[in-house]
Amino acid sequence: MTDNRLGSAVSPYLRQHADNPVDWREWGPEAFAEARERDVPVLVSVGYATCHWCHVMARESFSDPGIGELLRQDFVAVKVDREERPDVDASLMASASAFTQQLGWPLTTFLTPDGHVFFAGTYFPPSPVGQVPAFRQILAAVLDAWTERRHEVDANASAIAAAIRQGAEADRTARGGADGGGDEPRLPSVDDVRAVVDQLAQAEDTTYGGFGGAPKFPSAPLLEFLSDVAADGDARASALLERSLHAIRASELTDADGGVFRYATKRDWSVPHYERMLYDNAGLLAVAGAEQARGIADFLRDTLRRADGGFVAAQDSESTIDGRRVEGEWYRLPLDERGRLDPPPLDDQVLTGWNGLAIRGLAIAGARHGDAEMIELARGAADAIVAGHLTDGHVSVRSSTPRGASTAAPTIEDVGLLAEGLLELALVTGELPYADVARTLVDDGLAGRFDTDPVLAAAGTATGEQPQTAMRSGTVALAAAAATLAALTGDESYRAAAVSLVADRAVTGTERPLGHADALGVALALQRPSREVVVVASDPDDPIRAAARGARRPGTVVATVTPTQAADWSAAGFTLFESRGRLDPAGYVCHDRVCALPARSVDELTAQLSA
The missing domain is CATH 3.40.30.10 (Glutaredoxin)
Structure with a gap:
């Protein structure tokens, strides 16, 4: 018998695990209080509803009654949806980097009752595979360390937590100007920003397009940076952007219905990882040509759009065919044959920030290509989010589903991405109410009106938003929106805040552009x-x-x-x-x-x- 408490969860990912023979808890102080009372470690498993390897580990390990019993006896088991709680995911990812550089989902972490990570990994199989131990072996090793070498566990956990605190403090110091203190931040020069194109040209896969080897990601922020530099008059950036977009458009990464998969497992863009995320498609809209943008917009409209106009988070990689859960098979069928089978399920969360990104992409693409329907799609999403996720102009809901609103607090991702999206839509349509809400959101973001997760706050391990490779950062979006408000209002304090928010990220980006390309684009705009x-x-x-x-x-x-x-x-x-x-x-x-x-x-x- 289990005490699984996920049946009433809002998150679709958590509800997928509601029938596991595991005593799952949701993330929160109560789970850690139970661990403290029982003096046992906390297993925190992080994933999301359309994650293939999360599904695999669920079938192999979390559906095993024997593993469920081990977890019930010797651990407190907690499930986290990384889409619902990106702040928790960011903190655990930062801690996990002490143990592996192969980060991803599912993320498997072990914490002390004080909320400090002392061991972490990703997917663990049911039996050893090469150098990767079985999940049962991991549980046994963690439990042995907990009971026999507790002083080492506590020392390691404390050291990792201290490193997280130092990194967070350095980030706060770098953003001091936006908070009203600290030294005047310095943006990288225009020449330094444009020189990043040389790095990207050297990293280009001249055979198959894109950057690097396998796996290959669309990396929308990187492509938008190239678009920015191209618009600034750099022909090399323009050519590199067009080659990259063509490679994505002509490859298996783009489905027949126009939607784009999360990544390709092969260097030649073949064998996609079939899940389709709102953020990848929304980000590409901002840079895609007319035909490619139209295909993406059709996918958003026909597959991810809810009746109220908002967009859900993703479509799964797996579908059920002939009673079996299989990855990718539905997508490999011709379009006219798919209708006879149930499509892959949707991650039905409506996320404030991700919808902001979609509003922005649709507004930009609609204006650039003269496509009125794209602008209407952006307007529909904006109206749905403002009505359902905001209270008096302030973001009050990060995530909602047909089952209700999540209790997870909004983050800078929600405020920044929505502010930028609404402002872009206002400039395209001329409709003032969107700009008014955007200004309120920017003011909220610059004032730092976010609730720190109570577990992370008590543990001292809240990292703030980390640089991202797949989607535009909320911090960077907030800076871009603030810079736009400076131009519209004449209030130069908005521009100063924008500089403070992106300066440190942009300087880092001149050396490591992959995670900071969005900041480089905003830095270029601020220098022009x-x-x-x-x-x-x-x-x-x-x-x-x-x-x-x-x-x-x-x-x-x-x-x-x-x-x-x-x-x-x-x-x-x-x-x-x-x-x-x-x-x-x-x-x-x-x-x-x-x-x-x-x-x-x-x-x-x-x-x-x-x-």
Whole structure:
């Protein structure tokens, strides 16, 4: 008999484990209090609902009654959804790096009742495979260390926790300017940022495209950095970006319905790892060409979109065919044959931050390619998130499902990504309410209004948001949104905050760009002369609106509004729009908010933009 407590969980990943013969608990102070009372270690297993190897370990080990009994007797077992609790995942990942550099999910960690990691790994098989021990062997070794060498366990756990605290303190010091203290941060120079393209060119796989060997990831933040440098006039970056996008578009990584898989297991982009994440597809939207972007938008609309307009987190790699759970088989069928089988299930979490990323990607792609439906999809997601996850303009819910809202606290990922997405949508549509909410979110983010997880707070192991390779960082998104607000309002404190948020990450990125490419792009924009473009036209099809599409580049903010909208923005404190509604149509090209005479035609606007 088990005391598994996951049956009422909101997270779809936790609910997948509700029938395990394991006494699973959810993450929280209660689980650690139980471990303290029983004086046993805590097993924390981290994964997510569409993770193939998480499914495998669940079938092999967590469905084994014998392992369930071992865990019941000698451990407190805790399940964590990394999508629901990215702060917990980040902390445990940082600790796990002391034991392995092959980090990923499932993440298997062992903690003291004080919340300090003393051993960690990833997937463990039911029987030894090469140098990888069986999960039972791991449990036995951990239990032996706990009972026979407790002083070593405590010493190791304390040392790792101390290293985590030091790293977090260094990060806080680097961000001191955004918090109102510390030395003035320094951005890398434009030349240093552009020199990163040389590193990427050397890392390019000139045979198959992309970067490095197997496995191959789409790495949307890296591609967006190349897009930024290309828009800044670098032809090498433009060519490298196009080759990379073509490799993704023409390979097995892109499904027949337009959606993009998480990564390819082979160097030639073949044999995908078949799960499809919202963040990969949303990130690629910001850089993809018209055909590729349209395919991704179709996938978001047809597969991940809920009835209310919000997007769920992912689609699984596995499906059930002839009574068996198999990976990838459904995706390998032609599109016209898939309908006779049940599709792979969805991770039905709606995540605030990930939806912000989708709103941004759809708004950028819709404006760039003149695709009104993409903008409508962005608007639908924005309305759903604002209505369901915000209270009085502040993020109150990180994750929700049809079963309710998670108790996990919102993070900087939610605030930063949603703020940037809403602001991008506001600039494309001219709709002030999105900008008003975005400004509130930026203010919240800069004020650091986030609740630290109580277990991490007590353990002193909260790391804050870590650099990421697969999706845009909430910290970087917050900086980008703040920089945009500086251009729209004239409030230079927003720009100073943006510099503080990205300076240290960008400097690191000049040497190690993979995890910091997004910061490099924002740093480039902050170093470039500020240019603001406002197009005023009542007719949504006026060609002067289309003429502004190509103006987007680092350091440039582009807004399209009607005369009435311009007056509304001005009245709300967005001073860039003052007196902009008098002429219709008209384009205003400004440098550091000093504007040239209004352009009344496409030719005049084009000439000013090219000057």
